[in-house]
Amino acid sequence: MSDTLANTNNLKSSDNREKKDISIVIIDYGAGNIQSIKFAIQRLGAQALLSNDAEIIKAADKVIFPGVGEASSAMEKLIATGLDKVIPQLKQPVLGICLGMQLMCNYSQEGHTKGLGIFDVDVLKFSNKVKVPQIGWNTLTNLKSELFSGIKNEEYMYLVHSYYAPLCDDTIAITNYDIEYSSALKKDNFYGVQFHPEKSSTAGEILLKNFLEL
Amino acid sequence: MLTKRIIPCLDIKNGRTVKGVNFIDLRDAGDPVELAALYAKNGADELVFLDISATEERRKTLADLVLHVSEKVNIPFTVGGGISSVEDVDILLKCGADKVSINSSAVKNPELINKLSAKFGSQCVVVAIDAKQIDGNWKVHLVGGKVPTELDLFEWAKEVEKRGAGEILFTSMDHDGTKNGFANKALAKLSTELNIPIIASGGAGNNQHFIDTFVEGKSDAALAASVFHFKEIEINDLKAELKAHDIPVRL
Numbered sequence: 382m383s384d385t386l387a388n389t390n391n392l393k394s395s396d397n398r399e400k401k402d403i404s405i406v407i408i409d410y411g412a413g414n415i416q417s418i419k420f421a422i423q424r425l426g427a428q429a430l431l432s433n434d435a436e437i438i439k440a441a442d443k444v445i446f447p448g449v450g451e452a453s454s455a456m457e458k459l460i461a462t463g464l465d466k467v468i469p470q471l472k473q474p475v476l477g478i479c480l481g482m483q484l485m486c487n488y489s490q491e492g493h494t495k496g497l498g499i500f501d502v503d504v505l506k507f508s509n510k511v512k513v514p515q516i517g518w519n520t521l522t523n524l525k526s527e528l529f530s531g532i533k534n535e536e537y538m539y540l541v542h543s544y545y546a547p548l549c550d551d552t553i554a555i556t557n558y559d560i561e562y563s564s565a566l567k568k569d570n571f572y573g574v575q576f577h578p579e580k581s582s583t584a585g586e587i588l589l590k591n592f593l594e595l
Numbered sequence: 596m597l598t599k600r601i602i603p604c605l606d607i608k609n610g611r612t613v614k615g616v617n618f619i620d621l622r623d624a625g626d627p628v629e630l631a632a633l634y635a636k637n638g639a640d641e642l643v644f645l646d647i648s649a650t651e652e653r654r655k656t657l658a659d660l661v662l663h664v665s666e667k668v669n670i671p672f673t674v675g676g677g678i679s680s681v682e683d684v685d686i687l688l689k690c691g692a693d694k695v696s697i698n699s700s701a702v703k704n705p706e707l708i709n710k711l712s713a714k715f716g717s718q719c720v721v722v723a724i725d726a727k728q729i730d731g732n733w734k735v736h737l738v739g740g741k742v743p744t745e746l747d748l749f750e751w752a753k754e755v756e757k758r759g760a761g762e763i764l765f766t767s768m769d770h771d772g773t774k775n776g777f778a779n780k781a782l783a784k785l786s787t788e789l790n791i792p793i794i795a796s797g798g799a800g801n802n803q804h805f806i807d808t809f810v811e812g813k814s815d816a817a818l819a820a821s822v823f824h825f826k827e828i829e830i831n832d833l834k835a836e837l838k839a840h841d842i843p844v845r846l
Contacts, residue, residue, distance in 0.1 A: 416691040420666045450716040509790060512815065514718050514761050516792050518640055518845040519597045537598065537845040539671055541693075541718040541761075558597055580671045580693065582635065 405429040405593065406441035408468070410458045412480065413449035421579035425590055435467045442473055443593060448480030452504070452544070453492025455480055469497050474595040475571050482566060482573030483544060491544050500566045500573060502549040511559040514543040519556050519564075521576075526553040526567050528574075530591050536584045538564070538576035545575065598843045599809045600640035600816035601830055602794065603823040605630060607646045607676070610656045628663045634823070635670045638830040640845060642668070643696065643764075643818060646676030653677065658690050665691025673721055675764075681710050688715060696721040696764055699737045702744060702751075705758060712759025721794075722760040724752060726781075727768035733781055740768035749784060756789050763789065764818065766796040774800025774822070779812035786813035794818055802828060802836045809842045 405422060407415050409431040422429040438444055446468060448455050459465040477485045486496045489504035507513045518537040545562040548555065554565035566573040578585035606613045611625045631642050646657050661674055674687050675696030684695050701708055701722050711720045725740045726733045726748040733748035752763055765785060767778030777795045786793045792815035795808045799819035808814045822828045834844040
C-alpha cells in the first residue's frame with residue numbers, strides 16, 4: 382500500500398498526538414495477511430508503516446513481525462532480504478505473530494528450517510490425535526507479562542496453526558490443544574504470540590494496545 | 596479448550612447483502628460491512644461472505660468489499676464464490692480475507708487445492724462441498740446444488756484433505772432451507788474419517804439443531820444465514836444455551 386508512508390508522515394499534525402507519534406513498523410516480507418494487522422492498529426487510533434527496509438525497521442519504536450503460510454519458505458524470504466540478521470539485533474519491543482512467533486524460535490519442524498534463535502525452543506507439529514490445523518478460539522492461561530494487562534485468565538483468542546512451540550523458559554501464556562503449549566513467548570524485548578490479536582475481537586485489541594504502550 | 600464456532604453467512608451480490616435481512620438497528624441492512632461488524636459484536640466467531648454476483652466487475656467489487664470488511668471487523672472471515680485461480684486468492688488475501696472457500700473450481704480442477712495450499716498455506720483454504728443423497732448415496736453437486744456429479748461426498752472429502760484443504764464446509768442440499776436440522780450422520784462420518792475441521796451448513800432452524808450438530812454431528816463449526824439474519828436465533832443466546840449443554844463456546 383503506497384499510502385502508508387504518507388499516513389505515517391501525517392501523524393504529527395494529528396490531534397491525538399501522544400498515541401499517534403509512535404512509529405510502528407510491520408515487517409513486510411511477503412508472508413502473510415499484513416493488511417489485517419495494519420487495520421487493527423488503525424482501529425486503535427494509530428498508524429503502522431509496512432516495510433522491509435532494514436533502516437526503517439531499526440528506527441521504529443515498535444516492530445510487528447507477522448507471518449502466515451509455510452515456515453521454510455518464509456524463512457527463505459527473510460534470508461533473501463537480510464532480515465534474518467536484522468530482527469534478532471532489534472532493541473525496541475518486537476511482536477511476532479503466528480508464523481512470525483514460530484520463526485523467532487530455534488527451529489521449525491515445518492520444512493525443517495532453522496529459525497532466528499530468539500526463543501530457545503523448537504517448533505513441532507501437532508499429533509494426529511487432534512484435528513490439524515487447529516482452527517478457532519481457544520483459551521490462554523498462566524498469563525505472565527504486561528502484554529496481558531487487563532486480559533483475564535482463560536480469555537479466548539483466535540488461532541490457526543498446525544505447528545506449536547512447546548512449553549519453555551520463555552513461555553508467558555499456555556494453551557491446551559493436543560498438549561499444553563506456548564501460546565505466547567517473551568525474551569527481553571521480544572514478544573511472540575501464536576494467536577492472531579488482530580482477529581481476536583476485543584481481547585486482541587487490548588493486547589495490541591498493551592504492546593503499543595510498552 | 597478449543598471452542599465450537601458459530602458462523603453467520605452473508606450472501607453478497609454486487610457488493611451488497613442479498614438475502615433479506617431484518618435488522619431494525621442497522622442503518623443499512625444491505626451494507627455487508629455494517630452487518631458484519633454487528634455480528635462480530637454480537638458474538639459471531641467467524642463470518643463467511645459468499646459472492647453470487649455474475650458481472651464483469653465482480654472481482655474488483657469483491658476485493659473492495661474484502662478491504663472494507665477487513666478495515667472494520669475484528670474477527671476472522673472467509674470469502675467464497677467464483678474463485679478459480681491462484682491470482683483470485685492472492686488478491687483477496689492481500690485485501691485482508693483470512694480464508695477463501697472454493698467449490699466448483701476445486702471439482703473441475705482439483706490441482707487448484709494443492710497450488711493454493713502450497714502457496715498460501717492450508718490454513719486459508721476452505722473447500723466447500725454441496726451434496727445430496729441420490730438412492731441413499733451422498734453425491735457432490737455443483738452450481739449451488741443444481742448440477743449432480745459422479746463424485747461421492749466422502750471420497751471427495753478425503754481427496755481434498757489429501758490435496759491440502761485446511762477445512763471443509765459441507766452443505767447438505769437435502770437439509771438446506773428446511774430448518775429441520777443439519778445432516779448430522781454425514782457430518783459425523785466426515786468428522787471421524789477426516790482429520791481437518793468440518794463446518795456444518797444447511798438446515799439450521801433452532802438452537803437444538805446446533806446442539807445436535809456439535810454433539811451427534813461432531814461438527815467443529817456451524818454455519819447459518821437466515822435464522823441469524825431474521826433474528827430467529829440470537830447468537831449470544833444460542834451460545835449461552837450451547838454452554839449450558841457443556842458444549843465449549845466463546846462467550
